[in-house]
Amino acid sequence: xxxxxxxxxxxxxxxxxxxxxxxxxxxxxxxxxxxxxxxxxxxxxxxxxxxxxxxxxxxxxxxxxxxxxxxxxxxxxxxxxxxxxxxxxxxxxxxxxxxxxxxxxxxxxxxxxxxxxxxxxxxxxxxxxxxxxxxxxxxxxxxxxxxxxxxxxxxxxxxxxxxxxxxxxxxxxxxxxxxxxxxxxxxxxxxxxxxxxxxxxxxxxxxxxxxxxxxxxxxxxxxxxxxxxxxxxxxxxxxxxxxxxxxxxxxxxxxxxxxxxxxxxxxxxxxxxxxxxxxxxxxxxxxxxxxxxxxxxxxxxxxxxxxxx
Amino acid sequence: xxxxxxxxxxxxxxxxxxxxxxxxxxxxxxxxxxxxxxxxxxxxxxxxxxxxxxxxxxxxxxxxxxxxxxxxxxxxxxxxxxxxxxxxxxxxxxxxxxxxxxxxxxxxxxxxxxxxxxxxxxxxxxxxxxxxxxxxxxxxxxxxxxxxxxxxxxxxxxxxxxxxxxxxxxxxxxxxxxxxxxxxxxxxxxxxxxxxxxxxxxxxxxxxxxxxxxxxxxxxxxxxxxxxxxxxxxxxxxxxxxxxxxxxxxxxxxxxxxxxxxxxxxxxxxxxxxxxxxxxxxxxxxxxxxxxxxxxxxxxxxxxxxxxxxxxxxxxxxxxxxxxxxxxxxxxxxxxxxxxxxxxxx
Numbered sequence: 001x002x003x004x005x006x007x008x009x010x011x012x013x014x015x016x017x018x019x020x021x022x023x024x025x026x027x028x029x030x031x032x033x034x035x036x037x038x039x040x041x042x043x044x045x046x047x048x049x050x051x052x053x054x055x056x057x058x059x060x061x062x063x064x065x066x067x068x069x070x071x072x073x074x075x076x077x078x079x080x081x082x083x084x085x086x087x088x089x090x091x092x093x094x095x096x097x098x099x100x101x102x103x104x105x106x107x108x109x110x111x112x113x114x115x116x117x118x119x120x121x122x123x124x125x126x127x128x129x130x131x132x133x134x135x136x137x138x139x140x141x142x143x144x145x146x147x148x149x150x151x152x153x154x155x156x157x158x159x160x161x162x163x164x165x166x167x168x169x170x171x172x173x174x175x176x177x178x179x180x181x182x183x184x185x186x187x188x189x190x191x192x193x194x195x196x197x198x199x200x201x202x203x204x205x206x207x208x209x210x211x212x213x214x215x216x217x218x219x220x221x222x223x224x225x226x227x228x229x230x231x232x233x234x235x236x237x238x239x240x241x242x243x244x245x246x247x248x249x250x251x252x253x254x255x256x257x258x259x260x261x262x263x264x265x266x267x268x269x270x271x272x273x274x275x276x277x278x279x280x281x282x283x284x285x286x287x288x289x290x291x292x293x294x295x296x297x298x299x300x301x302x303x304x305x306x307x308x309x
Numbered sequence: 310x311x312x313x314x315x316x317x318x319x320x321x322x323x324x325x326x327x328x329x330x331x332x333x334x335x336x337x338x339x340x341x342x343x344x345x346x347x348x349x350x351x352x353x354x355x356x357x358x359x360x361x362x363x364x365x366x367x368x369x370x371x372x373x374x375x376x377x378x379x380x381x382x383x384x385x386x387x388x389x390x391x392x393x394x395x396x397x398x399x400x401x402x403x404x405x406x407x408x409x410x411x412x413x414x415x416x417x418x419x420x421x422x423x424x425x426x427x428x429x430x431x432x433x434x435x436x437x438x439x440x441x442x443x444x445x446x447x448x449x450x451x452x453x454x455x456x457x458x459x460x461x462x463x464x465x466x467x468x469x470x471x472x473x474x475x476x477x478x479x480x481x482x483x484x485x486x487x488x489x490x491x492x493x494x495x496x497x498x499x500x501x502x503x504x505x506x507x508x509x510x511x512x513x514x515x516x517x518x519x520x521x522x523x524x525x526x527x528x529x530x531x532x533x534x535x536x537x538x539x540x541x542x543x544x545x546x547x548x549x550x551x552x553x554x555x556x557x558x559x560x561x562x563x564x565x566x567x568x569x570x571x572x573x574x575x576x577x578x579x580x581x582x583x584x585x586x587x588x589x590x591x592x593x594x595x596x597x598x599x600x601x602x603x604x605x606x607x608x609x610x611x612x613x614x615x616x617x618x619x620x621x622x623x624x625x626x627x628x629x630x631x632x633x634x635x636x637x638x639x640x641x642x643x644x645x646x647x648x649x650x651x652x653x654x655x
Binding site for chain 2: 217223
């Protein structure tokens with residue numbers, strides 16, 4: 001929530017200091033962000049998932065300090081070694097360290113997920129805002145999103161990838177477009193509610209122009225539904241990217257994304273099940289914790305919206 | 310703000326000393342059931358520093374009248390079909406708001422005309438601290454920078470009597486009570502020192518003690534700034550508190566208009582009398598006597614009765630009443646009534 005003041009500012013100093021205090025913190029620790037975090041983490045599972053997610057991100061960033069091995073360096077003498085003291089997650093068919101590759105995969109998957117979220121959120125919010133606010137565009141935009149949503153995610157993504165050709169950038173583009181309708185629909189629905197609320201009329205009554213009302217008054221109120229959708233899209237994008245790579249239409253196979261690693265592990269599944277196991281676990285943990293956090297966010301944000309609006 | 314060249318019916322026809330001069334206003338809405346004539350030929354004037362209360366039941370067209378003045382009628386369904394809304398700005402220039410362009414209106418809204426809404430709970434944006442919302446109008450119309458606008462917001466909060474204003478500046482609407490929020494709304498509406506303040510049932514959602522405080526505040530502020538007030542309400546008690554003059558609306562028309570004392574002491578229109586009789590009064594309700602009620606309901610905006618629209622509910626109606634539309638007749642210089650039988654009434 002970019003527009004909100006930072007949480008956790010010291011609440012003590014706000015007591016009775018009179019006069020023009022330099023931007024006193026929201027009193028009694030009741031800033032919206034602090035409220036949200038407290039409500040979010042009241043559920044133990046959400047806290048666990050959030051910690052797990054933070055750990056995954058931290059591991060991805062700190063990869064070079066966790067394992068000394070180069071994820072791309074082959075050592076043919078060490079091929080297909082079972083997990084052990086030297087290689088915690090074992091080695092693959094070329095003797096590369098699986099842990100190093102899973103961590104590199106984490107970087108790539110999180111990057112893809114984040115970029116897809118950015119693309120889908122920006123496109124979807126723009127379409128939803130325009131559709132919800134400009135009646136004439138609404139029909140056109142919503143039929144367009146209906147058409148996109150009529151196809152299963154993975155099928156549509158495969159079609160886009162077939163047209164665009166395999167590359168990391170194209171995966172981001174394809175998945176971004178695939179998940180745009182989800183954001184667009186949620187944003188549009190929220191805009192249709194918001195535009196009828198008295199504070200929008202009040203903003204008109206104090207002389208704000210339509211673009212200003214949409215961007216300054218309506219958009220910040222959409223943050224809650226957008227954040228919830230973004231979390232889910234993050235999870236879907238990681239899953240679908242893995243599926244695309246597994247099917248060979250995603251990121252080029254030389255790049256060790258989790259999907260590519262599992263695809264490559266197929267033929268060794270009898271001798272070296274760890275090749276499939278560890279990237280698989282990584283996908284499950286990441287996607288699951290994202291989903292739990294998304295669920296928690298939805299529960300934490302909804303009652304507040306109802307209370308305020 | 311540039312003054313538009315005055316129209317034929319413009320400045321020379323608008324008497325001096327007036328802030329708002331509405332003439333023969335018609336506002337209509339196209340609906341699935343036909344055209345709703347929400348306001349049909351309403352005329353009224355608000356003088357400088359004066360408070361005009363527009364009174365009526367739900368559906369009488371009083372809110373649509375105020376929204377018409379602000380040009381907040383939602384197009385394309387709603388439109389001002391006819392009439393002029395002459396408004397004199399603080400620079401003395403007269404504009405016809407009914408024909409003004411959107412750009413001119415944006416410069417007037419919140420600047421020359423402030424508006425307070427009925428619902429203080431939902432009329433503030435939940436994601437911004439109240440100080441920023443007051444500062445916004447100052448930045449929009451005064452071009453103040455962030456710092457100066459914040460100082461202005463603080464000054465306004467103090468002016469509307471919010472205690473510990475410096476601290477309240479950074480609070481969000483959900484941290485405030487209804488009365489506090491309505492004070493914030495008033496602060497926003499008055500931030501640019503408007504010539505006209507439109508208050509659309511500003512006290513309806515508040516409890517009675519807070520109502521009294523808010524009315525008090527508005528009276529004080531008016532005395533201090535000389536702002537004209539157009540006060541929309543259905544509450545006659547509130548009217549007696551705050552208004553100088555009253556216009557009673559019924560089914561899209563003004564049926565009686567006069568200064569507040571005359572109207573309360575000697576109402577002429579049977580509808581005004583009915584409204585006053587249906588109001589409980591201290592010391593006048595003897596031994597559990599029932600309050601009087603006006604039979605029936607306000608006719609809807611479709612297919613209103615011919616002739617006098619109040620005739621079907623009126624105890625004094627005669628055949629002639631439904632034959633032709635009554636005109637607004639002058640009782641005294643400051644009192645007019647739209648009833649053909651006002652002379653015959655007891």
